[in-house]
Amino acid sequence: xxxxxxxxxxxxxxxxxxxxxxxxDDGRVLAETEVVWLTPVELGTVFAVGLNYADHARELAxxxxxxxxxxxxxxGAVAGHRATTRRPSGVEFMHYECELAVVIGRTARHVPxxxxxxxVGGYSVANDYAIRDYLENYYRPNLRVKNRxxxxxxxxWLVDATDVADPxxxxxxxxxxxxxxxxxxxxxxxxxVAELIEYLSSFMTLAxxxxxxxxxxxxxxxxxxxxxxxxxxxxxxxxxxxxxxxxAFGLAPAR
Amino acid sequence: xxxxxGIERPPPPARQVCGALLNYRADLxxxxxxxxxxxxxxxxxxxxxxxxxxxxxxxxxDPIPLPFNAQRLCVGATLGLVFGRTCVRATEATAAGFLxxxxxxxxxxxxxxxxxxPAIEERCRDGFxxxxxSGPMPAVGLAxxxxxxxxxxxxxxxxxxxxxxxxxxxxxxxxxxEFMSFHPGDILMLGTPRDLPVATAGDRVAVEVEGVAxxxxxxxxxxxx
Numbered sequence: 255x256x257x258x259x260x261x262x263x264x265x266x267x268x269x270x271x272x273x274x275x276x277x278x279d280d281g282r283v284l285a286e287t288e289v290v291w292l293t294p295v296e297l298g299t300v301f302a303v304g305l306n307y308a309d310h311a312r313e314l315a316x317x318x319x320x321x322x323x324x325x326x327x328x329x330g331a332v333a334g335h336r337a338t339t340r341r342p343s344g345v346e347f348m349h350y351e352c353e354l355a356v357v358i359g360r361t362a363r364h365v366p367x368x369x370x371x372x373x374v375g376g377y378s379v380a381n382d383y384a385i386r387d388y389l390e391n392y393y394r395p396n397l398r399v400k401n402r403x404x405x406x407x408x409x410x411w412l413v414d415a416t417d418v419a420d421p422x423x424x425x426x427x428x429x430x431x432x433x434x435x436x437x438x439x440x441x442x443x444x445x446x447v448a449e450l451i452e453y454l455s456s457f458m459t460l461a462x463x464x465x466x467x468x469x470x471x472x473x474x475x476x477x478x479x480x481x482x483x484x485x486x487x488x489x490x491x492x493x494x495x496x497x498x499x500x501x502a503f504g505l506a507p508a509r
Numbered sequence: 510x511x512x513x514x515g516i517e518r519p520p521p522p523a524r525q526v527c528g529a530l531l532n533y534r535a536d537l538x539x540x541x542x543x544x545x546x547x548x549x550x551x552x553x554x555x556x557x558x559x560x561x562x563x564x565x566x567x568x569x570x571d572p573i574p575l576p577f578n579a580q581r582l583c584v585g586a587t588l589g590l591v592f593g594r595t596c597v598r599a600t601e602a603t604a605a606g607f608l609x610x611x612x613x614x615x616x617x618x619x620x621x622x623x624x625x626x627p628a629i630e631e632r633c634r635d636g637f638x639x640x641x642x643s644g645p646m647p648a649v650g651l652a653x654x655x656x657x658x659x660x661x662x663x664x665x666x667x668x669x670x671x672x673x674x675x676x677x678x679x680x681x682x683x684x685x686x687e688f689m690s691f692h693p694g695d696i697l698m699l700g701t702p703r704d705l706p707v708a709t710a711g712d713r714v715a716v717e718v719e720g721v722a723x724x725x726x727x728x729x730x731x732x733x734x
Contacts, residue, residue, distance in 0.1 A: 299562035301629075324629040326560040328525050330690045391549045392557040393530060393627045401558075402688045403597070457576065459564045459635050 256411035256491070257376075258335075260289035271411065286410070291335035294378055294412035295357050298463035300327040302353075302382060302406075303450060304395060306469025307442050322445045322453055325395055327467075330403045335410035338496045339383060340403075340503040341479045347386040348497075350477055351470035352428045352485035354440050355380040355408055356447050359415065362460040370451035373460070374415040379493040380467045381407040381428075381485040384474075408465070411491045418489065421447045426487040430477055438471025440487075523640055524694030526561040527685070528587070528616055530624065532675050532700040539703070548625040556676060556684050559627060561616070561698075565638035569724045573617060573636045574731040575710045582617050582637070582728070584708050585667055585701035586657035586716030589614045590678055591643050596691040604682035605650035607691065613641035613718040615659075615726065616701050640696070641716070641724035651679045653720075659706050660715040666706035674699060 258269045258276065262284065269276045275285040304323035333339070341348050359375020383405040388398040400406075418424075421440060428436035440446075445453065450466055477483055479499035486492040500506065531537060531553055537544070544552045567573070575582055593609025616638065619631040647653045659667030671677065676684060678699060685697065708714050710730040717723035 299564065323626060325627040326562060326629065326633070328527065328560060328689060330692070388555065390553055390555060390557075391551070392553050392624055393559055394625060395627075396555065397527075397558040397560075398555045398688055401560075403690050457630050458562075458633050461564065 436473030529700035
């Protein structure tokens with residue numbers, strides 16, 4: 255089953271896919287452009303993993319890590335399907351990252367990897383932008399690069415884990431203005447979903463609603479205001495985002 | 510919310526907790542030329558930040574679990590700035606107006622020397638963020654200065670003040686809210702120095718922000734695995 259959350263006609267609704275777009279829980283069928291898409295789950299702690307595909311690690315000139323490179327995100331960073339994301343003026347290198355998002359379904363502590371997948375409630379698609387202009391080498395990637403308001407998109411659907419036969423065999427891709435710029439497969443993760451749950455739960459408690467963004471393969475390129483960026487994972491979803499400049503976002507240009 | 514000792518208690522009144530590293534001038538002086546060498550390459554420009562996720566939050570009196578494979582943990586008092594209004598792109602002059610109050614936090618971590626990568630394993634352990642009660646803003650707002658003290662078993666082991674900070678509370682709010690909004694219930698910590706008191710299982714740790722509040726927690730050994 256696939257479930258989403260949207261705002262429509264003054265209220266928040268659960269919904270599911272429909273051939274014409276989506277079907278609200280009250281039965282109304284709508285086009286996906288008629289609603290405001292919220293994140294498909296209410297967020298707990300949001301983890302992200304850096305350099306988790308061997309090819310992307312090479313692309314960024316880093317050695318293969320001995321343990322996962324983890325960082326955290328705040329709630330303000332995360333927005334839903336069809337959001338507009340601000341690309342600040344004066345920035346030289348802002349790139350998308352298509353990622354498989356893992357949503358934890360039950361409390362996990364000290365879970366070995368061979369028992370880890372039943373702790374997953376579902377999967378979604380993430381697009382985790384980075385603005386590399388702001389990269390600094392303290393607690394890197396620093397929050398100014400990776401925890402910017404509206405720069406991490408999640409959705410449109412939460413797909414039940416039981417409907418995903420093998421989370422380590424999913425093709426993913428990113429298209430910018432319709433042209434495919436990134437291709438990969440979750441089989442190339444350095445630390446797979448089960449290993450990430452084992453690692454995280456070895457030192458902290460994971461709770462329902464916690465989300466793990468599992469990293470991105472090679473093929474990240476700069477994107478510009480006006481670009482439509484579509485991150486897609488087979489069987490999970492197709493997540494659309496549009497970049498806007500400061501004026502279109504509603505801000506005067508930076509001082 | 511189920512706490513590390515297995516007991517259900519109401520969660521501390523927080524929505525999101527963010528802290529600042531290297532916000533004390535002595536820390537920058539101590540790193541000195543090392544900040545120009547690998548892996549750091551340059552002194553920090555923007556605030557160095559980290560998040561303390563919800564599994565770390567506990568209240569006064571709750572046990573802080575010492576991980577079964579650790580000998581000691583670092584503890585330290587810090588001032589928590591508690592937001593009462595949505596805060597986006599504040600300035601130093603407007604920063605205080607977004608706050609509902611102040612609180613004391615014991616920002617615990619496992620010792621770590623290298624600060625190149627986010628210290629998730631060191632900072633995000635269950636129970637590593639005891640959060641004290643929130644007090645009101647003083648009449649002078651953020652123009653006041655605060656003294657933060659840390660006690661282990663009643664002995665004063667840490668003593669620092671906001672006057673030693675690289676960024677004042679108002680400056681920190683302005684610099685962080687430039688890219689990351691705060692909402693009611695969010696807490697921004699001013700941070701602790703890097704050279705922190707250590708404590709171990711059986712110890713009682715108290716932290717206080719003078720004029721704000723005091724918070725005390727025991728450290729207990731986590732069950733072996």
